[in-house]
Amino acid sequence: MLERQGNLFVVSGPSGAGKGSIIKQLIKQRPEIWVSVSATSREPRQDEVEAVSYFFKSKDEFRRLIDQRAFLEWAEVFCNYYGTLRQPVLDALKQGTNVILEIDIQGALQIKQMYDEAIFVFILPPSLDELEKRIKNRGSETEESLALRLKTALEEISYIEKYDYFIINDDLAESTRKLDAIITAENAKVARDVIEMLDSADKGFMLG
């Protein structure tokens, strides 16, 4: 029986590219994949649930966890902390569970330094025009903040060379199929554990 560690998939890309929709669609089809839950120091909104929406922490608690190096990545955004706790992710991987992290590009680059076995997937919008449309559709953007978001998106896209895979998100079903395929393929990679298992096995080896 071949027991393998799970893989960590870091899914990121500019905001508006559609990361969240792809992941939501994927786990409908593959509920055995675990989507990591972030920690945050901001106040919970009314419909948010502890450990489902976020792990909610006070600012002091969050800072203590930073000092303890408890995060795979973290950032301060508008005076609040956001981050990914290391232990729940590593526990899941150890149990053979595949884990998805949906994070921004700065967070992804931190993960690359902390856990370079992770697999990095970049979600691209079909075009900048389309990206503009999607951000506008979310509403709540002034002309100025829209321009800033687009400029940031262009800068962020230049980080694609740090990633292993890219998905141009012009069709949700097709993009979901691609992310699914990336996860299946990565789990079929020949790695040290497979080679050791076959080396130690004699005539009666069992793989199934």
Add this chain to the structure above:
Amino acid sequence: MLERQGNLFVVSGPSGAGKGSIIKQLIKQRPEIWVSVSATSREPRQDEVEAVSYFFKSKDEFRRLIDQRAFLEWAEVFCNYYGTLRQPVLDALKQGTNVILEIDIQGALQIKQMYDEAIFVFILPPSLDELEKRIKNRGSETEESLALRLKTALEEISYIEKYDYFIINDDLAESTRKLDAIITAENAKVARDVIEMLDSADKGFMLG
């Protein structure tokens, strides 16, 4: 519009592992994938069709092609030559077609030297007992040749470390799904062409 070169997938593994069945199943679902046709110097059998079953060549012709380095890989088996012509494969790849080569492990190792961008997939039987059963079911094996085949299979499996991916073929549909996923994932890899395309693109880049 993003035009990419096709990928070359080398599918091999011990005889009896089920390479052929998986590939046949896959191209039913993805007829756009091109399965390379081998050249051989042996006589065509009655039901065999030129350029579909094999490219049939005389021994002299085959030797001339070897001298001209026209093969990606070739071997002499029981006084006949078998090989993969380089040009049809490279032409298909250039046109953006994904190509599958179904070959034995010796051939795969030759390809690794000639074209190291190829992607190597190793098909494993679920167990040696199962492999024995499958080889027996093909009939035409004496006890002696069966023992030799099994010994060869065990030796061949040790080459798995040269491969990128492995598939344990205990279920044809599942194995086909995995090979499909490997091809999809490899086509989503971030490679130089993607980075260049994005670098050269300005605000109005179109990816779709």
